[in-house]
Amino acid sequence: MKVFEALARWLAETAETPLFGVVGDANAYLVDDFKHRFGGAYVAAASENGAVLMAMGAAMVSGGTGFATVTHGPALTNCVTALAEAVKSNTPLVLLSGAVKAADRENLQAIDQRAVVLSSGAGYERLHAPATALADLARATRRARAERRPVVLDMPADLLWEAADWRPASAHVPELPPGELTGEALDHAIGIIAAARAPVVLAGRGAIGAREALIRLAQRIDAPLATTMRAKSLFAGADHVLGIHGTVSTPAAAEALARCDCLIAFGASLNFHTTAQGAFLRDRRIIQIADRAEDLGRNATADVAILGRSEDVATTFLHWLDEAEIPGSGFTQTLPAQGLDRPPPAVARDPGPGAVDFLTTLQQLDRILPAERTLITDAGRWMVRSYAQLSVPGPLDHVTTASFGSIGLGMGAAIGAAATRRDRTAVLVCGDGGFMLGNLTEFHTATRETLDLIVVVFNDGAYGAEHIQFVEKQRDPAIALFDWPDFCTVARAFGAEALRVSSPESLAALPATLEARDRSRPFLIDVRLNPDQVAMW
CATH class of the missing domain: 3.40.50.1220 (TPP-binding domain)
Structure with missing residues (x-):
């Protein structure tokens, strides 16, 4: 057995969530054996950052540990934002990253990968030798679980092809034992x-x-x-x-x-x-x-x-x-026994033609979207009200991606959540800027994986937080405004279904459309907002 085969078998037998990744010359055979030889569940991402976000989403909804894999060099540097998000959200995951051969000093993808990992706040481990490979992976997993953060395992490409014995290694982390407080x-x-x-x-x-x-x-x-x-x-x-x-x-x-x-x-x-x-x-x-x-x-x-x-x-x-x-x-x-956690009914405001009122639409969406859902929230100016207005069945049904303050991380996390919990609909809520900045990259992955995913895009044609700042300071907000492509057309091109909500009539048609949707592919709802009329209260 080669080292990559042993690692693949260990992952297939140990990981409680799917493996997410982008293959390259340093991890392709590991992934192939994991999926086809040992029967592991693998989801191919479109980007390395997306793969780590998927592992993060899987960890959040399972309460366990996420697993992802990428190759070396730029593949790892592409993961820094997702790693930082997982660090700041205290989410345990293991990223198996390739590393160029130590002797190949002129390799274009050679980089100080340890420095990259540590800059994100993630933990770093290295595959030291064929004889220690499984113990190294188990240690990385134990650290991720105990420290509640991502840990990256560096895998030098030449070591992966060395012979290795199968020696099962435990990644168990004991919990605090039951105790009685005194003193x-x-x-x-x-x-x-x-x-x-x-x-x-x-x-x-x-x-x-x-x-x-x-x-x-x-x-x-x-x-x-x-x-x-x-x-x-x-x-x-x-x-x-x-x-x-x-x-x-x-x-x-x-x-x-x-x-x-x-x-x-x-x-x-x-x-x-x-x-x-x-x-x-x-x-x-x-x-x-x-x-x-x-x-x-x-x-x-x-x-x-x-x-x-x-x-x-x-x-x-x-x-x-x-x-x-x-x-x-x-x-x-x-205090009243019930109702303290429910926000008061929103007061409708006139957003002008071609748009709907944000708060009243948000409250109606909470009633329209499937009740048994996993909610994934991206970052943006709309998110604060969404946190308050959109309900979830329980804490493992809510995935947040704003711990690092980045927009565009939600789609990866939503795919990880949906692929891990296929028993319910995943609902991703994001803004138009976040959709274009990062979420669009993985949209086809959701289609390819036949996921039951509803994507709600609050589309004000702007970077909303910056738009607010310009307006409040009496400056022209033009540089924060965007003429995006038609999101419904884009979604259909990716193989999804879509509906634009730009009037009370189109919102009223949404329940029947959602009920008739094909649950084996994503559904995008393009909610049109007026950037000057996005009331938060």
Whole structure:
């Protein structure tokens, strides 16, 4: 067995998601064996950046690890944006990258690949020798899982053809064992909770496995429930749910959060989005719980920081609250049981001819699009309202691609999500600038893979954020305006179906058109907006 054969077999037997990639001379035989000899699920991307984004989307919806592969040199440099996005979103994935032969110093694609990888914030590992190849790949995978970020495995092309023995290597990363909290931190936390009159229980991505324990705790202390963006809809169906905690909170939720005097945050990093630039941390006591020490105090200093599993800590809090016979705060008795997480109905504005109103259309799309969906959101000026308005069944049904502030990353992530979870419709929401900048590159991949994917393009014919800045400063926004091609025509040329929504009548026709669509190929909805009439409130 050659090294590339051993790596292919290990991936086929270990990877919990498909392998995404672009083949070249350093990885082509590995991919071929992975797919045809060992029966692995492989998706061929159109671009290397897209392949890494696909692995990221797959990891987000599976809760596992994504896998991608590219060849060397420019193939790796093309991945830097996607790697940085995965780093900033704490998404575990492994990128198997080729590397030119060490002796081939004049190879056009020779580059310091370690420096490239480290510049993105990703981890770096190297395939050292044929005898260590499987251990090297397993170590890269363990690191990705433990560090919750991408790790790149450099594979020198000459080593891939050396003989290797099959020696199974484990990539298992043990979780924190169940534990019972004791000591000063527990006493301090219970004291803060006992004194609170308006506590709030917040859950982040690191706490999505503790839903029931957090609901029991919240009910015991009369606290409403909130989530970060990455844990969206975790508490769907429960009472006193505030929805997203932070910059996209509903007005009703923001009013309740303004009264909070004690925030109990489980598995949340407390970044500036979640805390509304720190506004939702002022004048309140903070208890932060995380299952990794490096996540405690990263973005905010808590009064009590606790290392432990969310479910265990919540259960321990419940036990001692009962033992001490501490009464509930009574906070939720002043709040309605339902509706705090629902945004108020939008007020329609006249956008002029050939366009529709943004907010009312967004709310109608939430009702029209399939309820059992995986939602993928790209970046753009429309995204903040989309985060607030578009619902998802649960936290593993929401993929975000704005952690690095780049537009155009959504299509790759959507393909990864759709290829991993083929049991439901994937819905990608993006802007026209993002669609042209990066998403169009992978559009045909979605068609080729026969994915059930709906792409909603909010098309204002502009780079919206820049358009706003020019207008606010009384400057001509012309350089931020674009005369794009007809997206519906482009989509059909790629083999997809499409419909333009540019009037209330065309929006009214959308439900029937979506119901009759061919679910084995993408469907694009071109939502025409007036760049001067894209109201956010």
